[in-house]
Amino acid sequence: MFVQLITLALAALPQTLAHGGVLSISIGSTWYDGWAPYNSPVGQTSIIRPWSTYNPITDATDPTISCNDDGTSGALQLTAPITAGEKITAYWNQVWPHPYGPMLVYMAQCPGTTCTGVNSDTLSWFKIDESGLINGTVYDGFWGDGLMIADNSSWTTTIPSTIPNGPYLIRFETIALHSLPAQFYPECAQLMVSGGGSLAPTAAELVKFPGAYSNTDPGLDIDIYSNEAQTETTYPIPGPPLYGTSGASSSPSGPSSTSVIPTTTISSTSPSSTPTGPTVPEYGQCGGIGFTGSTVCASPYKCNVVNPYYSQCY
Numbered sequence: 268m269f270v271q272l273i274t275l276a277l278a279a280l281p282q283t284l285a286h287g288g289v290l291s292i293s294i295g296s297t298w299y300d301g302w303a304p305y306n307s308p309v310g311q312t313s314i315i316r317p318w319s320t321y322n323p324i325t326d327a328t329d330p331t332i333s334c335n336d337d338g339t340s341g342a343l344q345l346t347a348p349i350t351a352g353e354k355i356t357a358y359w360n361q362v363w364p365h366p367y368g369p370m371l372v373y374m375a376q377c378p379g380t381t382c383t384g385v386n387s388d389t390l391s392w393f394k395i396d397e398s399g400l401i402n403g404t405v406y407d408g409f410w411g412d413g414l415m416i417a418d419n420s421s422w423t424t425t426i427p428s429t430i431p432n433g434p435y436l437i438r439f440e441t442i443a444l445h446s447l448p449a450q451f452y453p454e455c456a457q458l459m460v461s462g463g464g465s466l467a468p469t470a471a472e473l474v475k476f477p478g479a480y481s482n483t484d485p486g487l488d489i490d491i492y493s494n495e496a497q498t499e500t501t502y503p504i505p506g507p508p509l510y511g512t513s514g515a516s517s518s519p520s521g522p523s524s525t526s527v528i529p530t531t532t533i534s535s536t537s538p539s540s541t542p543t544g545p546t547v548p549e550y551g552q553c554g555g556i557g558f559t560g561s562t563v564c565a566s567p568y569k570c571n572v573v574n575p576y577y578s579q580c581y
């Protein structure tokens with residue numbers, strides 16, 4: 268009997284260890300302890316919104332998909348100050364177990380003067396960072412999730428320097444594709460942004476959670492172990508276009524268009540000229556540290572910096 272119980276306990280353990288979430292955050296040299304989902308919520312103080320389970324969300328329309336909970340703030344909810352243009356790092360469980368799938372970071376501005384008391388399901392989110400299939404094939408390639416694991420199971424992103432000042436939620440998400448349905452692991456934190464700009468997200472860049480994803484999206488309904496996956500080298504990252512890439516910058520060659528091209532967009536040097544080398548298809552890699560391939564995107568796509576290791580055509 269005793270042996271059986273131990274066996275049961277050991278059998279149950281890996282399931283818990285196989286999942287998790289964002290356990291802490293750092294901004295510059297300031298460390299913020301996270302929410303502890305398996306402790307009593309009473310007395311917990313964190314900039315991270317309460318979240319309730321290490322288990323993944325597998326239904327893209329689940330009401331908990333905004334922040335892995337019912338959307339409410341904590342009783343003693345904290346907010347971290349951050350300057351637009353500053354970096355913020357989220358830390359997952361060590362070592363994060365799922366290397367296949369994309370990393371995504373969203374923000375949502377809250378109405379009024381604070382996000383405390385604002386349900387995350389009511390907000391409009393824009394994507395500030397994403398990393399999908401970095402190289403190789405869908406079947407055995409290197410993904411954003413793998414980069415997160417390689418970087419101490421953490422993800423560092425930069426608050427866009429152009430977003431308006433105010434209270435925001437930031438939503439860090441890792442999506443795991445090793446089984447279907449896809450597994451969503453989102454957690455959120457409250458920020459107060461200062462030193463920002465005046466480039467509001469466009470309507471095309473804003474989404475709701477739930478709403479942004481469907482389990483039938485090409486990037487979610489994907490069998491990475493299929494025969495096709497073994498030759499597929501592009502991957503459509505779920506969700507809306509990145510903040511700053513649609514709207515203002517889509518009106519080409521207007522008299523003042525150069526002044527509104529966001530800093531995260533690298534225009535190819537001569538967008539309308541015939542490329543001299545091989546071109547990179549939509550969602551293909553076109554730059555990044557250590558990248559030696561073509562940096563010319565097939566028309567009409569542009570090369571966008573996703574992170575220092577990865578630029579992508581879209």
Ligand SMILES: *[C@@H]1O[C@H](CO)[C@@H](O)[C@H](O)[C@H]1NC(C)=O
Pocket residue numbers: 401402403409557576
């Ligand atoms: C894929 O990208 C990662 C991260 O940049 C790099 O470490 C790895 O060597 C690359 N692999 C190939 C086959 O290019």
Ligand SMILES: *[C@@H]1O[C@H](CO)[C@@H](O)[C@H](O)[C@H]1NC(C)=O
Pocket residue numbers: 358359361419421
């Ligand atoms: C790696 O992450 C842990 C938190 O999971 C943190 O305590 C540690 O300082 C990090 N190490 C480095 C080198 O950043």
Ligand SMILES: [Cu+2]
Pocket residue numbers: 284285286287323364365
């Ligand atoms: Cu898991």
